[in-house]
Amino acid sequence: xxxxxxxxxxxxxxxxxxxxxxxxxxxxxxxxxxxxxxxxxxxxxxxxxxxxxxxxxxxxxxxxxxxxxxxxxxxxxxxxxxxxxxxxxxxxxxxxxxxxxxxxxxxxxxxxxxxxxxxxxxxxxxxxxxxxxxxxxxxxxxxxxxxxxxxxxxxxxxxxxxxxxxxxxxxxxxxxxxxxxxxxxxxxxxxxxxxxxxxxxxxxxxxxxxxxxxxxxxxxxxxxxxxxxxxxxxxxxxxxxxxxxxxxxxxxxxxxxxxxxxxxxxxxxxxxxxxxxxxxxxxxxxxxxxxxxxxxxxxxxxxxxxxxxxxxxxxxxxxxxxxxxxxxxxxxxxxxxxxxxxxxxxxxxxxxxxxxxxxxxxxxxxxxxxxxxxxxxxxxxxxxxxxxxxxxxxxxxxxxxxxxxxxxxxxxxxxxxxxxxxxxxxxxxxxxxxxxxxxxxxxxxxxxxxxxxxxxxxxxxxxxxxxxxxxxxxxxxxxxxxxxxxxxxxxxxxxxxxxxxxxxxxxxxxxxxxxxxxxxxxxxxxxxxxxxxxxx
Numbered sequence: 063x064x065x066x067x068x069x070x071x072x073x074x075x076x077x078x079x080x081x082x083x084x085x086x087x088x089x090x091x092x093x094x095x096x097x098x099x100x101x102x103x104x105x106x107x108x109x110x111x112x113x114x115x116x117x118x119x120x121x122x123x124x125x126x127x128x129x130x131x132x133x134x135x136x137x138x139x140x141x142x143x144x145x146x147x148x149x150x151x152x153x154x155x156x157x158x159x160x161x162x163x164x165x166x167x168x169x170x171x172x173x174x175x176x177x178x179x180x181x182x183x184x185x186x187x188x189x190x191x192x193x194x195x196x197x198x199x200x201x202x203x204x205x206x207x208x209x210x211x212x213x214x215x216x217x218x219x220x221x222x223x224x225x226x227x228x229x230x231x232x233x234x235x236x237x238x239x240x241x242x243x244x245x246x247x248x249x250x251x252x253x254x255x256x257x258x259x260x261x262x263x264x265x266x267x268x269x270x271x272x273x274x275x276x277x278x279x280x281x282x283x284x285x286x287x288x289x290x291x292x293x294x295x296x297x298x299x300x301x302x303x304x305x306x307x308x309x310x311x312x313x314x315x316x317x318x319x320x321x322x323x324x325x326x327x328x329x330x331x332x333x334x335x336x337x338x339x340x341x342x343x344x345x346x347x348x349x350x351x352x353x354x355x356x357x358x359x360x361x362x363x364x365x366x367x368x369x370x371x372x373x374x375x376x377x378x379x380x381x382x383x384x385x386x387x388x389x390x391x392x393x394x395x396x397x398x399x400x401x402x403x404x405x406x407x408x409x410x411x412x413x414x415x416x417x418x419x420x421x422x423x424x425x426x427x428x429x430x431x432x433x434x435x436x437x438x439x440x441x442x443x444x445x446x447x448x449x450x451x452x453x454x455x456x457x458x459x460x461x462x463x464x465x466x467x468x469x470x471x472x473x474x475x476x477x478x479x480x481x482x483x484x485x486x487x488x489x490x491x492x493x494x495x496x497x498x499x500x501x502x503x504x505x506x507x508x509x510x511x512x513x514x515x516x517x518x519x520x521x522x523x524x525x526x527x528x529x530x531x532x533x534x535x536x537x538x539x540x541x542x543x544x545x546x547x548x549x550x551x552x553x554x555x556x557x558x559x560x561x562x563x564x565x566x567x568x569x570x571x572x573x574x575x576x577x578x579x580x581x582x583x584x585x586x587x588x589x590x591x592x593x594x595x596x597x598x
Contacts, residue, residue, distance in 0.1 A: 082112040085597045089130070093568075093589025102589060103130040107143075107177065118148040131581055132180035144175065144184070155191040160184040161205055165232065165245050169311040169327040169348075170294040171203075172359035178574050179581045183209050183356050185228055197237060203230040209356050213264050215378065215573060215580045220260060225252040226356060232294075239301060245294040249357070252287045258318060265478040266383060267351040267413060275319060290315040290353070296329075304334040317352045325350030325382075329360055339393045347385040349411055355382050359579075363388050364406035365452055366575065369488045370521050370539075371508040372471045374572040377448045378580045383410050386448075399457035407449035409442060439474055448475040465492040484510040500527045518542040531555055539570050547585075559598060565591040 089105040105126045112119040122144040126135045135141055146159030162184050165171045175182040187205015194200060206227040213222060232245035262273040296309030311327040330345040346363040358381050365388070367373045386408030394400045439447045449472075456467035471486040486508040493501045506521040519542070525535035532554040539547040549567025556562060571585035 080112055080114050082110070083597055084111070085109040086595070088594045089591065090593075091130075091586065091589060091591040093587045095587050095589075100128075102586070103128055105129050116150050118150070119146075120148075121145045129180070131178075131583065143182075153193050155189075155193075157189045159186065161187055161189050161203065163189065163203065166243050166294060166296045167307070167309045167329050167361055169296075169309050169329060169358060169360045170245055170247055170292045170313075171230065171357050173357060174359065176579075179579060181211075181579055181581075183211070183359075185209075185226065185357075187228070197235060199234040199236075201230075201232055201234075203228065211356060212581065213260060215582045222257045222260060222354075223254075224257060224354070224356065226250065228357070240297060240299045242297045243295065245292075247292045247294070247357075248289065249292075250287060250289045251354075251356075252285070253318060254285050258286065261318075261354065266380060267411075268354060268382070271317065271320075271352055279319060284319065286319055288316040288318070303336075304332065306332045311358075313350050313353065315350065315353045318354075320352075323350075323352055325353060327358065327360060329363075331361070339391065342388075342390040344388040346387075346408075348381055348383065349385070351383040351411055351413070353382050358382075364408065364448075364450060365390070365404045367450075367452075367471060369469070369471055369486055369506060371506045371519050372473060372484065372486045372488070373575065375473050375475070375482055375484045375510070376573055376575050376580060377408070377450070377473075377475060378575070379408075380410065384408050385411065395457075397457070398459065398462075399455060402452070402454040402456070404452040405450070407447065409445040409447045412445060439476065443476040443481075446476055446478070448473075450474075463494045466490070481513050482511070484508060498529050501525070502527070517544075537567065537569070545570075559596055561595045563591075563593040565593075 085108070087105075087107045089103065091102045091104075093102045095102070103126070106124065108123045110119075110121040110123070121142070123141045124135050124143045125141055126132070128134045144160045146157055146161070149156040161173060162175065163171050163173045173184045175184065185205035185207040187203065187207075189201065189203045191199055191201040206225070208223055208225045210221045210223050226249055228247065228249040230245060230247040232243065235242040258272060258279075259276065262269055262276060264272070291314045292311050294309070294311040296307065298307045299305060307330065309329045313325040313327070315323055315325065317323055326347075326349055328345075328347040332343050334341045344361065344363050346361065348358075348360065360381060362379050363384075363386055364377060364379075367376060386406065388404070388406040390402070390404045392400060392402040439449060451472040452469065454467065454469040456465070458465050467488070467490040469486075469488040471484075471488065473482065473484045473486075475482045486506060488506045489504070491503045495501065502525045504521075504523045504525075506519075508519040508521075510517050510519065520538070520540045522538040523535060525533055527533040532552070535551040535553075537547070537549040537551070547568040547570045549565055549569055551563060551565045553561065553563040566589075568588050569586040571583050573580045574583045575581075
């Protein structure tokens, strides 16, 4: 990757007519728990965007000493996070460097970066797309990378480091109301023995399988490589009343140090607008329980909560072993009120049970019990069931000066070692003052049971925005008969390109999630944070 950076610099000097912009985000924090003069975290992310005729060049540099989550990056050789070059013309597209890919719904191939959870599963390689005509595209992908991933949301746990080589070809067919795609992917994974050993801690069928074979292999300390093949195809149909999507991947892989397996991933969604009522239905069935997939990030099939308290209990999706449904219905009325209803559930496949015999595929037969009977999920606890119900009323008054939002969030999940039930009431009120000023009040109440132990929480955050130039916010986070976290934030928009935020106080740690992957962020105790964002 260092060669790409040198190439970037060389092109900058050769070409004098270059359009570009730079974006810098710097975060500094120091809390009372720090035992030295070093900061709690000090992160600096610089994005460089350059445009040279038909070329687009992107670089991301990071200096973290230390980061909030992840490894220190203090040496020049470690600072380059991302680099790629894109070339476009009427018939041909080419990308070289870090490849961030999404084909179809991502059942076989979806690579992305999320700095908040220290996640990046991109590969180093080449992607080319040839536009045969207005209806047909043909693409090829080649690359490799040693991808680092976590087996638990605890940042301190040792990550896996698995070397991958990948080649893929495919095509897209686009017509007026329907489009199709096909992707064929061959990739090789190389596992060192230390990686295999750590995978026994996975809370999944793969973890159970690894733990079972370790006594037979621990004296031999073998490494292992496998070659996997995936065939992915899908289509989308849309008209004036809605759309319909279906996608399926067929996967041929090996159990680690074991026999050949056949698996699949399937996703279906439909959207319908019926007399102003918007209905979205999703179905997912991801069934490769003995594969440790690094490139598959399909739709999560449930609602990612925006609630502060609810998000601390968010579901971590198993992209290799999970099936379920999500239903969302929303309707806006002439009065300005919008009603939103969302229900999602998911379960795991199990080798020692025939899932169809439980009759849970009969959606209409058991929906009433799933919605209303909290003990009904207990019947399926061996399948690690998860369900979430969300109901919301929101809207503006007739003068559009006052906004309100009332919600009810119900989360229930059977994990490997404990049971979670959480009921949350999020509320928000916004009042517009004269000349663009506004007051925002956000409030939440939550009752949570971990097994049979009940806890209660409150979250309160009022804020004032002054002409859009600066804002002041208070944060109060409290667990009944336990700790409380209080903080204040002042954010000033210096101009259109510069923003500075200052925070003082404490913040409770918890899960931070993106696209179904989660990591636990540590708490922050009686300290100061400064965040500066600029573009130039």
